Amino acid sequence: MSNIESLITPEIREFLTKHRNPGSTEFADLIGKGGYIPPHPDLLVDTLAALMMGKNVLLKGPTGAGKTKFAETLSALFNQPMHMVNCSVDLDAESLIGGRFIAYKDEKQVIEFAPGPVIKAMNHGHFLYIDEVNMAKPETLPLINGVLDYRRMVTNPYTGDVVKAKQGFRVIAAINEGYIGTVPLNEALMNRFIVIEVPYIKGEELKGLIRSNSLLKDEKTIDLFVRLSQDLILAASQGKVSEEAASIRALLDACDLSTAIPPIRAIKRAISDKMEEESEKMFIQNLAETFF
Numbered sequence: 001m002s003n004i005e006s007l008i009t010p011e012i013r014e015f016l017t018k019h020r021n022p023g024s025t026e027f028a029d030l031i032g033k034g035g036y037i038p039p040h041p042d043l044l045v046d047t048l049a050a051l052m053m054g055k056n057v058l059l060k061g062p063t064g065a066g067k068t069k070f071a072e073t074l075s076a077l078f079n080q081p082m083h084m085v086n087c088s089v090d091l092d093a094e095s096l097i098g099g100r101f102i103a104y105k106d107e108k109q110v111i112e113f114a115p116g117p118v119i120k121a122m123n124h125g126h127f128l129y130i131d132e133v134n135m136a137k138p139e140t141l142p143l144i145n146g147v148l149d150y151r152r153m154v155t156n157p158y159t160g161d162v163v164k165a166k167q168g169f170r171v172i173a174a175i176n177e178g179y180i181g182t183v184p185l186n187e188a189l190m191n192r193f194i195v196i197e198v199p200y201i202k203g204e205e206l207k208g209l210i211r212s213n214s215l216l217k218d219e220k221t222i223d224l225f226v227r228l229s230q231d232l233i234l235a236a237s238q239g240k241v242s243e244e245a246a247s248i249r250a251l252l253d254a255c256d257l258s259t260a261i262p263p264i265r266a267i268k269r270a271i272s273d274k275m276e277e278e279s280e281k282m283f284i285q286n287l288a289e290t291f292f
């Protein structure tokens with residue numbers, strides 16, 4: 001955490017000190033651990049600025065770029081518990097808002113309401129993280145449009161209560177464009193967010209991440225993996241391989257495996273065999289052979 005804090009401008013730091021949750025032990029396990037390394041300081045500073053002003057943030061980037069890690073790091077920086085929603089085509093009002101269930105009180109049946117992540121985050125003034133926001137059916141998320149704009153409120157369809165978000169409530173969403181099963185994000189929904197592009201990290205930042213987050217400790221090999229990654233990012237940008245070939249998650253797996261098996265095989269298992277096209281697999285293996 002101290003590393004990332006050094007990237008924050010003095011103005012933002014002062015703001016952050018003011019906006020930081022002074023402490024909540026009840027939900028301590030929902031506070032993120034941190035660990036995100038931004039590719040450049042602006043990305044962090046802009047995101048913090050938006051959140052401090054009470055705006056919603058949409059993290060947009062390819063798979064394994066650290067979007068979820070970034071959200072957890074924001075939760076850590078603000079010391080704010082974060083409730084999570086994972087979107088899928090099955091996401092419905094209940095999985096967002098909550099649902100009714102039958103309980104027994106003094107041996108009598110009663111209907112109770114169990115709040116879902118949206119209501120919990122609003123009631124406590126916590127963070128809400130909506131992952132894979134474009135995996136949801138287009139008609140589901142508009143249910144919370146009012147939560148995402150200046151109203152910061154929703155009518156609970158199960159109880160009829162109007163829920164207003166407590167101070168501190170913020171929404172962070174993540175989107176992985178182009179992923180199979182995703183739909184373009186509804187314009188009105190997109191309009192309610194500040195968009196932060198989260199690219200794959202490179203160079204010295206990537207070296208630091210490999211050192212701290214993988215089993216690989218040999219500096220020479222780390223350097224080769226960083227160069228491989230750079231070439232994969234370039235190849236992906238030129239359309240020679242799909243974007244996920246450059247995933248940092250896959251690269252970290254390859255680094256781990258390379259401590260037990262030859263790097264070429266590690267790259268095959270962790271990176272190239274995930275590709276659909278034979279030509280992509282070949283391209284990556286050939287590229288790997290130029291390094292290892």
Ligand SMILES: Nc1ncnc2c1ncn2[C@@H]1O[C@H](COP(=O)(O)OP(=O)(O)OP(=O)(O)O)[C@@H](O)[C@H]1O
Binds near residue numbers: 039061213248249
């Ligand atoms: N910039 C980064 N800083 C720290 N960790 C990173 C970074 N980029 C990738 N990682 C690491 O890569 C792995 C994947 O990160 P994460 O799950 O946050 O990606 P994601 O963008 O949410 O991917 P997906 O779209 O598949 O959910 C984690 O182990 C994470 O620590």
Ligand SMILES: [Mg+2]
Binds near residue numbers: 068069131174
């Ligand atoms: Mg994620």
